[in-house]
Amino acid sequence: MKKVLSCFLLGLMIIGSACKKSDDTPDPDPGGDGNPPPENLTPDIRGVISADQHWTKDKTYRLRGYVYVNSGATLTIDAGTKIISNKDSAGVLIIYRGAKIQAVGTAAEPIVFTSAEASPQPGDLGGVVIVGQAKGNGNHSVIEGGVDGAHSAFGGNDDADNSGTLKYVRIEYAGKAVNPGDEINGLSLYAVGSGTTIDYVQVIRGLDDAFEFFGGTVNCKHLIAYNCADDDFDMDDGYRGKIQFAISIKDPAFVDAKTGSNAGDKSNNFEVDNVNPANGFLLSRAPITSPTLSNFTLIGPNNAAGTVTADYGWSMRWRRGAQFVLANSIALGGQLGGLRLQEDSTIAYFVRGSSVFYNSFLKAYQNDIDLEKNPNAPPLYRPIAGGTVYDLASVTDEVTGSNKSIIMSSVDDAKLADPFNNAAPNVKPNTGSPVLTGALFDFGLLSDAFFDKVAFRGALDASDDWTAQWTVWNK
Numbered sequence: 001m002k003k004v005l006s007c008f009l010l011g012l013m014i015i016g017s018a019c020k021k022s023d024d025t026p027d028p029d030p031g032g033d034g035n036p037p038p039e040n041l042t043p044d045i046r047g048v049i050s051a052d053q054h055w056t057k058d059k060t061y062r063l064r065g066y067v068y069v070n071s072g073a074t075l076t077i078d079a080g081t082k083i084i085s086n087k088d089s090a091g092v093l094i095i096y097r098g099a100k101i102q103a104v105g106t107a108a109e110p111i112v113f114t115s116a117e118a119s120p121q122p123g124d125l126g127g128v129v130i131v132g133q134a135k136g137n138g139n140h141s142v143i144e145g146g147v148d149g150a151h152s153a154f155g156g157n158d159d160a161d162n163s164g165t166l167k168y169v170r171i172e173y174a175g176k177a178v179n180p181g182d183e184i185n186g187l188s189l190y191a192v193g194s195g196t197t198i199d200y201v202q203v204i205r206g207l208d209d210a211f212e213f214f215g216g217t218v219n220c221k222h223l224i225a226y227n228c229a230d231d232d233f234d235m236d237d238g239y240r241g242k243i244q245f246a247i248s249i250k251d252p253a254f255v256d257a258k259t260g261s262n263a264g265d266k267s268n269n270f271e272v273d274n275v276n277p278a279n280g281f282l283l284s285r286a287p288i289t290s291p292t293l294s295n296f297t298l299i300g301p302n303n304a305a306g307t308v309t310a311d312y313g314w315s316m317r318w319r320r321g322a323q324f325v326l327a328n329s330i331a332l333g334g335q336l337g338g339l340r341l342q343e344d345s346t347i348a349y350f351v352r353g354s355s356v357f358y359n360s361f362l363k364a365y366q367n368d369i370d371l372e373k374n375p376n377a378p379p380l381y382r383p384i385a386g387g388t389v390y391d392l393a394s395v396t397d398e399v400t401g402s403n404k405s406i407i408m409s410s411v412d413d414a415k416l417a418d419p420f421n422n423a424a425p426n427v428k429p430n431t432g433s434p435v436l437t438g439a440l441f442d443f444g445l446l447s448d449a450f451f452d453k454v455a456f457r458g459a460l461d462a463s464d465d466w467t468a469q470w471t472v473w474n475k
Contacts, residue, residue, distance in 0.1 A: 040059075041058070041059050041060060042059065042060045042061070042062055042084075043059060043061060043062070044062045044064050045061050045062065045063055045064065045067050045091075046063075046064035046065055046067060047067065047068070048067075048068045048070055049067065049068065049069045049070065049073055049075060050070045050072075050073055051073055052073055052074050052075075052076070053069075053073070053074075053075050053076070054076045054078075055075070055076070055077045055078065055081050055083070056078050056081065057078050057079065057080035057081045057082075057109070059081075060081075060082045060083070060084055061081070061082070061083045061084070062083075062084050062085065062086070062091070062116060063083060063084070063085045063089070063091020063092065063093060063125070063126070064089045064091055065089045065090075065091060065092070066091075066092045066094060066126075066146075066147060066148065066151075067091065067092065067093050067094065068094045068096055068147075068148075068151050069093075069094065069095045069096060069099040069100075069101065070096055070098075070099055071096060071097060071098025071099055072098060072099065073099050073100075074099070074100040074101070074102060074164070075095065075099070075100070075101045075102070075103075076101075076102045076103075077101070077102070077103040077104075077111050078111075079104060079105040079106045079109040079110070079111065079168070080105065080106075080109035080110075080111070081105075081111050081112075082111075082112050082114065083111070083112070083113045083114075084113075084114055084115065084116035084125075085113075085114075085115065085116060085124055085125040085126065086115075086116045086117060086124065087115070087117055087121065087123065087124045090123060090124065090125060090126040090176045090184075091125060091126050092126030092127055092128075092129060092145070092147075092176060092184050093113070093126075093127075093128050093129065094129040094130075094131065094147060094151060095128075095129065095130045095131065095163055095164065096131050096151050097131050097132065097133050097153075097154065097156070098133070099163070100162070100163055100164035101130065101163065101164040101165070101166065102164050102165050103164070103165065103166050103167070103169055104165055104167045104168070105167060105168030105169055105200075105470070106168055106470075107168060107200075107468070107469040107470045108469060108470075109168075110168040110169060110170050110200075110470040111168065111169045111170070112169075112170045112172065113125055113127075113128060113169070113170065113171045113172065113174070114170070114171075114172040114173060115172065115173040120172070120173045120205075120475075121173060122173050122174070122175050122205050122206060122207035122229060123173065123174075123175045123176065123177070123207040124173045125171070125172065125173050125174045125175075126145070126174060126175075126176040126184045127145075127171065127174035127175065127176060127184040127185055127186050127187065127188060127206070128166075128171055128174075128186070128187050128188070129143070129145075129147075129184065129187075129188040129190065130163050130164075130166075130187075130188070130189050130190065130192050130196070131143065131151070131154045131163075131190045131191065131192075132154070132155070132156075132158075132161045132163045132189075132190065132191045132192035132193045132196065132216055132218070133155065133156030133157070133158045133161040133191060133193060134155065134156065134158060134159045134160075134161050134191045134192060134193040134194070134215065134216040134217050134218075135155060135156070135157060135159055135191065135215060135216070135217075135238065135287055136154070136155045136190075136191045136214060136215020136216065136237040136238045136239075136287070137215060137237055137238035137274070137275060137281075137285045137286060137287055137288070137289075138237070138281070138285070139214075139215075139236055139237040139238070139273075139274070139275040139276060139279060139281060139285070140154075140214055140236075140237055142154075143188075143190055144178075144182050144183060144184070144188070145176055145178055145182060145183055145184035145188075146176070146178040146182070146184075154190035154191045154214065154215075155190070155191035155215055155216075156191065158193055159193055159194060159216075159217045160193050160194050160195045160217075161191075161192070161193025161194075161195055161196070162193060162195030162196055163192055163193065163195075163196040164196060164197075165196070165197040165198075165199075166187075166197070166198050166199070166201055167197065167198075167199045167200055167201075168199075168200045168470050169200070169201045169202075170201075170202045170203075170204065170470070170471070170472065171186045171187055171201070171202070171203045171204070171206070172203075172204045172205060172472075172475065173204070173205055173206070173207075174186040174203065174206045174207065174208075175206045175207020175208040175228075175229065175256075176207070177207065177208065177256075179260075179261075180257075180259065180260035180261040180262040181260075181261045181262055183207070183208040183209075184208070185203075185206065185208050185209040185210065185211065185212045185234070186203030186204075186206040186208075186209065186210045186211065186225075186228065187201060187203055187210070187211050187212075188212050188214070189211070189212065189213050189214065189216060189218055190214045190215070190216070191214060191215045191216040191237075192213075192216040192217075192218040193216060193217055193218060194217040194218060194219055194241065196218045198218060198219075198220040198221075198223070199220065199221045199222055200221075200222040200466070200470065201220075201222070201223055201224070202223075202224040202225075202226060202470075202471050202472075203224070203225050203226070203228060204226045204227060204228075204472065204475050205226070205227045205228065205254075205475050206225075206228040206229060206230075207228075207229050207256060208228070208229060208230045208256055209228065209230045209231045209232070209233075209234045210225030210226075210228040210231075210232045210233070210248075211223060211225060211232065211233050211234070212231075212234040212235070212236075213233075213234070213235045213236070213237075213239040213241065213291075214236060214237040214239070215236075215237035215238045215239055215287075216237075216238075216239055216240075216241065217239075217240050217241050218241045219241050219242045219243065219450055220241065220242075220243045220244075220246075221243070221244050221245050222245045222246070222466055223243065223245070223246040223247070224246070224247045224248075224249075224467065224471060225246075225247070225248045225249070225269075226247075226249050226425075226473065226475075227249065227250070227251040227254060227422070227475065228250075229254055229255050229256035229267065230255070230256045230267050231267060231268050231269070231270065231271040231317075232248035232250070232268070232269050232270070232298075233246070233248060233269065233270050233271075233272075234270075234271050234272070235270075235271075235272045235273070235289055235291055235322070236272070236273040236274065236275070236276075236289055236320075236322075237275070237289065238274070238285075238286070238287035238288060238289050239289050239290075239291055240287060240289070240290050240291065241291055241292075242291070242292045242293070242445060242448065242450050242451070243291065243292075243293050243294075243296075244293075244294045244295050244450070244451050244452060245295045245452075245459050245466065246293075246295070246296045246297075246459055247296070247297050247299075247427060247459045247460075247467070248269040248270075248296070248297070248298045248299065249299045249419075249422065249425050249427075250267070250269065250299065250300050250301050250312070251301075251422055252301035252302075252304040252305070252306055252307040252308070252312075252422065253306040253307065253308055254308070255267040255308050255311040255312065258310075258311050266311060266312060266313025266314070266317070266336065267311055267312055267313060268312075268313040268314050268315070268316070268317045268334075268340075269298040269299075269300060269314070269315045269316065269331070269334070270298070270314075270315065270316040270317060270318070270326075271313075271317045271319075272289060272291070272316075272317070272318050272319070272322045272324055273289060273319055273320035273321075273322055274288050274289040274320050274321035274322045274323075275320060275321065276320060277320065282321075283320055283321025283343070283345045283346075284321060284345070285321075288321065288322070288323055289321075289322040289323065289324075290322070290323040290324065290325075291324055291325070292324075292325045292444060292445040292446060292448075293324070293325065293326045293327070293329070294326075294327045294328045294329065294439075294441070294446060294451055295327075295328050295329060295439070295454065295456075295457065295458060295459055296326065296329040296330070296331075296458070296459060297329065297330045297416075297419075297427045297458040297459040297460065298315045298316070298329070298330065298331040298332065298334075299332055299333055299419045299420065299425065299427065300312065300314075300315055300331075300332065300333035300334040300335055300364070300365070301333060301335050301365075302332065302333030302335075302365050302411060302420055303333075303335065303365045304420065304422075307335065309335060312335035312336065313334070313335065313336050313337075313340070314334045314335075314336055314337045314338065314339075314340040314364075314370060315331035315332070315333070315334035315337070315338045315339070315340075315362070315364060316331060316334075316338065316339050316340060316357070317340045317342060318339075318340065318341055318342065318346050318350075318355065319340075319341075319342035319343055319346050319372075320342070320343060320345075320346065321343065321345045321346060321349075322346055322349075322355075323349045323354050323355045324355045324356075325355070325356055325358060325443060325444050325445065325446065326356070326357050326358065326360065327356070327358040327359050327360060327439075327440065327441075327443065327446055328358070328359055328360060328439040328440065328441075328454075328456075328457040328458070329357075329360040329361070329457065329458060330360065330361045330362075330414055330416070330427075330435055330457060330458040330459075331360065331361070331362050331363075331364070332361075332362075332363055332364075332411045332414060332416075332419060333363075333364065333365055333411055333419075333420065334364035334365060335364075335365050335366075336364075336365075336366065336367060336370065337364050337366065337367035337368065337369070337370030338362045338363065338364035338367070338368045338369065338370070338407075339357055339362060339368065339369050339370065339399065340370040340371075340372070341369075341370070341371050341372065341395065342372040343372065347371065347390055347395070348390070350395065350398070351390045351394070351395065351398065353402070356402075356403050356443060356444075357399055357403050357405050358403050358404060358405065358440070358443050358446075359403070359404045359405060359438070359439065359440045359457065360403075360405045360406075360457065361405070361406050361408060361413075361414055361434070361435060361457065361458075362399075362405060362406070362407050362408065363407065363408040363409070363410060363411045363413065363414070368396075368407045369392060369395055369396045369399060369407075371390075371391070371392045371395055404440070406434075413434070414429070414433060414434070414435060414458075415429060415430045415432060415433035415434070415435075416428065416429055416430065416433065416435075416458075417429070417430055423473065423474045424473055424474060425473065427458065427459065427460055428460045428461075428462055428465060429456070429458065429460070429461075429462050430462070431462070433462075435456060435457040435458045436455070436456050436461075436462060437455050437456065438455070438457060439453075439454055439455055439456060439457050441453050
């Protein structure tokens, strides 16, 4: 009897033990449906990636600090995938020399880099950096923004270098300032070659520049810079690529801190340099920054209510020996000016026809043409081959004469739908707008097959809105 009773009690203990769940045993499923626990849907990504990886849209990937994709590895990111970052680590994705990124979204399912914070702010994400092996002029000796020494060099001799593809990608709340003038931008392109594809990319509410090109030859289409704090398109170090269809819209009340080494600097739609003479280089150092650009729409603050007027600059700031072709474009509402030519060598390129603001429309809040000439500047700032006489009147005549551009009486003359509505901007031309026709592709590299030979000027046609579906505004 005792033996039977003992067996009975032992059975009850076993049953009770089986029914009681240990405190450290996880729930089978948060939803309580009895399925096995899901795998980690928000993996943390940190350190170095040395082998191929494939990120899929069923997960959200969190960048922790600097993440380096090393030479020989390819990072593939599927359409609809989200990559997030918290402010405490401000994640930076760096595709280093010899590595590739294949981030191909769609209009319906863009790839999004964004903040993980409940109240997102600029700087929550570090940004995206692609480092190639094309040529530059050495103006920057290393990559900006605090990257480690093993990944700080950039460039090479392969102008056709291929770093992969970015297509239908949004980059939100980026910008990592290590020191004034030493930052990670929304999308930083270091010596990226022409074999790389950059198409349909929007940078939103960045703490520094939206797009910066450090040398290289990468060609891009369909770019949008929206409400970024510093320059929207920054080019230097001998960048020689081509870009068509791009939009730059400035928030009248948002700029980066103009302190320390940035004191006195300005935030612009465009800022284009060749080299910084403070680095000890002649402005003529080759290869010379010389982008060929068409179909841009640039929207400045236009002295709107709440404008940080002291820190906003120009629609276009060309300086430090840069050359350029900007054609078939619209520049409206630059605070200090529209077309800024700075330093004698930059002005000389323009006067002699190497640089042009071609077949475009311009109206700034003040100083449509803004010419800086310092007669006391050192030889670095004198014309590269002397003798040309220029002044504001002669440069203005060149803009409206041989450059075939129009300085309008008012920003309204462009007849764009609603360009200064920052929360919901609409830069499409209305019926009867002068920008609907008249585009020309008969100067320099504009005849290249890269450029779509459209009829309209500016970034958008009235009937074909390439910004639809994949972009966001009001951030």
